[in-house]
Amino acid sequence: MNGARTGTLASLRGSIARIEAPSEAAMPSRLALGHTSADAMLRGGLVPAALHEVFAAGHQGGAATGFIAGLAGRISARKPLVWVRQDFSDRENGALSMHGLAEFGLDPRLLVTVRAADVDSALRTAADALACDALGAVVLEIWGDARQLDLVASRKLTLAAQASGVTALLLRIAATPIPSTAETRWIVRAAHSPPGNAASAWGAPRFEAELVRNRHGPVGRWIMEWKCDECQFSEPSAYPQPVAAAPAHRPHQAQARAGHRLAS
Amino acid sequence: MAGLSPPLRGRVGERGTTNDGVSGLPLSLTLPRKGEGNPSADASLTNSKELPSVVVAKDHNAILLHAIDEAAVRAGLSIGLPLANARAICPELTVYDADPAADLKTLNDIADWCDRFTPLVALDPPYGLFLDITGCAHLFGGERALLQIVINALNRRGFAVSAAISGTSIAARTLTRHASGQVIADGAEAQAVGPLPVSALGADPAVTTGLRRAGLKTIGDVASRAPHEISARFGSAFTTLLGYALGQGDAPISPRKPLPDYIVEKRFPEPIATDTVIALTLSSLAKMLVAAMDKQGKGARQLEASFFRTDGAVRTIMVETGRPVTRPEMIDRLFRERLDALNDPLDPGFGFDLIRLAAGRTEIVVQQQRDLDTSVHDNDEISALIDRIAARIGGKRVVVHLPLESHIPERATLALPAQHHLAAASAAAWPDRVAGEPPLRPLRLFERPEPIKVPFASVPDGPPHQFTWRRALHAVARVEGPERIAMEWWKQDGAALTRDYFRVEDTEGQRFWIFRDGLYESELRDEQGRPLPANWYVHGLFA
Structure with a gap:
C-alpha cells in the first residue's frame, strides 16, 4: 500500500472515530477504580455507558467473577444491578452466592439476577436491560465460546449502553477473545496472597488483571487488591514496592506512551 | 362484532330474564355414549357407517361394551354386554379399546371451545359439560339460537350431542339424557322432566333399579310420592337430586377457570391469520380493556389472551406483571414479547375467528406523584423491565x-x-460484614458440592495438602479453618453429616471453599466401629 493511500485511510479512520465518539463534553465522567497506575493508564478510570469485557484466564471463574463484581460495584454505586447469566454457567461455575456478594461489598438488595436458557436469550435480555436507565450496570455472563456474540452483538450492546447511559459488563469464562466493540478488555487471573506462612490468614481478594485492549489508551498489567469495606480496588498492600525506581518526573515519556496503542 | 362485558358475577341459579321472557341458565351438553359421537373413537367410527363398531373396556376381568354406534344399536347390541355375546349376535363387529384419558382430553378441548360462549364452563365427567349462559345468550341471538349454534357446530365436527337449556343445571342435564334441543322456561322444569324415565336422573344404578322395581317408572311417578317416603328408602342424596331436577333449588356448578375481572373480545366474520392483523387486534383490545378498567381505577396484574381457531382449537397465552398495568402500550408490548418467545409459535391454521383479552386479576391503582420523586419513576422503570423479561423467558427465571x-x-x-x-x-x-476482614463466604456456590480427591491429610482432622478437582491437581498453599457447620438435626433431612469447611488457596492463587463431610471418630465409622475414609467436596469459589 503506498503512502498516499495509507494517509487517506488514516484520515478517514480519524473522521469516523470523531463521528462515532461522543464529544468529550458529553461524555460522562470516568469512574476511578482506585488503583492509581491503572486509573492513570485509563485516563481517570472506566468509561461508563460503554461495554467492558472481562475474560477469565483459563477456567478461573472465581477470580473473574470477583473482578467484575468489583467493577459493577464501582460503576453502579447505589443503583440496581441486573446480572444475566446462562443456566450452563450456573452449573459450571456455581451460582452467585448472595452472602458472598454481601461480604464482598455488594448489596444483594440491589441485585436482580436473570437465568437465561441460552446465549441468544441472554443477549436479548441484556440488551433489554441496558435500555432501562434506572439501572446502574448490567452484567452479562456467558460461558464458553459463543458464536452469537460476534461484532454485531457487541455493537448492539455498546449502542444500547450509550443510548441509556447504563454500563455493560461482559464476563466470559472459558472463552477466547474475539474482535468486539468493547471499550476495555481485561484478562483476570487470581493472584497470590502476600508471602507468609501457610497457616496465616489470607488477605483481601487479589487479582492479576491484564488490560489487553483499551480503545482510547495504552494497556498494562497490574496486581490489584479489592477493598471490601471501601468498595474499591487498590494497590496490593503487603507487596514490597516495585524493584525498579519509579521515574521522578518524566512527563514527556508518559505522553509518548499514551500516543501509542500498544495493542488493540 | 365485539362484545364487552363489565365484570360479570353471575351465579348459577341466578335468574336472568332475556328479551323473550324465557329465563334459563345452565346449558347442559352431553356427548352420549350411544351413537358415533363417543370421543374416544370418534374419527374412526365416522368412517365406517355400515359395519357396527363398538368400544370395549375391561371391567372385573370381563370385556364389556363401553360405547356403541347407531349401526350397533340397530344390530341389537347394548352397552354393558360382554364382548363375546356381542360377537355372537353380530360377528362382523369392529372393536376399539376405550381410552378414558383421551376421552377426558377431548372433553376438555370441547370445553375450551365452549369458552367462546361464556366464561363459565364446568365439566360434568365423563361425558357432559355445563355452560352458565346468564347474560350471554342475547349475544348469540337468544337461547334457542345459541342452543342451535352449539349443537350444529359440534355435529359438524362429528360429535353426537344432546343439549338443553333450563333454569337449573340438574334439570338441564336430565333433559339431555332423553330429549335434546329443548329450552325449558323458568318454573316449567317439573312438567318437562316428569314424563322422563328415572334413569335420566343419573342416580346410582342400584337406586334406579330399586325405583323401577317399586313400580316408579317415570320421574313424575317418583315426584308424586311424599319426599320422606323416597328418602326413607333411597336416601336423602337422591331426594336432593330429585328436587334439583324438578327445579327446586340447584346444585352449584364448579367452572373450570375463575371468572376474569374484565373481558374484551373481538369476533371476525372472516378468520384472520396474519401476524399484523393479530397484533393490531391485540392492541385495539388492550385499549378497550384499559378503558374498561380505567373507569373503576383498576390495573391488571394478570392478563390472558385467548385465540379461538376456526377448527375449534383454543390457545391461551398468559402474562403476569409485577405492578398493575394501566397503559395499553405496556399490555401490547408484554404480549409481543411473549408471542415472540413462544417455543411453539401461535399457529393460526385456517385462521382465528375470535380473539379475547381478559384481565384475570386486577388491583386498584395507587396514583403516585411522578414529577419530583425520581425514585418512584426508577422503581416503575425497573418493574416494567422485569415484567418484560419475565414475559419472554418466564417469571421464575x-x-x-x-x-x-x-x-x-x-x-x-x-x-x-x-x-x-x-x-x-x-x-x-x-x-x-465484619469490617477489615476478607470475605468468609465464597462468591460462587455450587448447587451441589462437587467431590474432590484428597490423597491424604497430615492429621485426620486437618486440611488437605493437595486435591484433585475436575481432573486438575491443586497444591494447597494457604489454609484457613476449619469452620464447623452442623446440620439441622431438627429438620426432616437433618441426619446429614457435620461439615468442616476450609478456605484454601492453591499455589496459583485460586481460592476454594472445601469441606470434609463428617467428623472422624464420631461420625465416620461403620457398624463395627472401624473408621471410614472421609469424602471431600468443593462447595464454592472465592475471588
Missing part, C-alpha cells in the same frame, strides 16, 4: 434474593420471582 435464617450455606438464601417480591427484597436485612 428473574429472581431477587432474601436471606434465610440457616447456617447451611445452600439454604441461607431464598430466590423468589422478582415480579412479586421486588419490594420485599429491597427491604431485606442481610447480615453486616
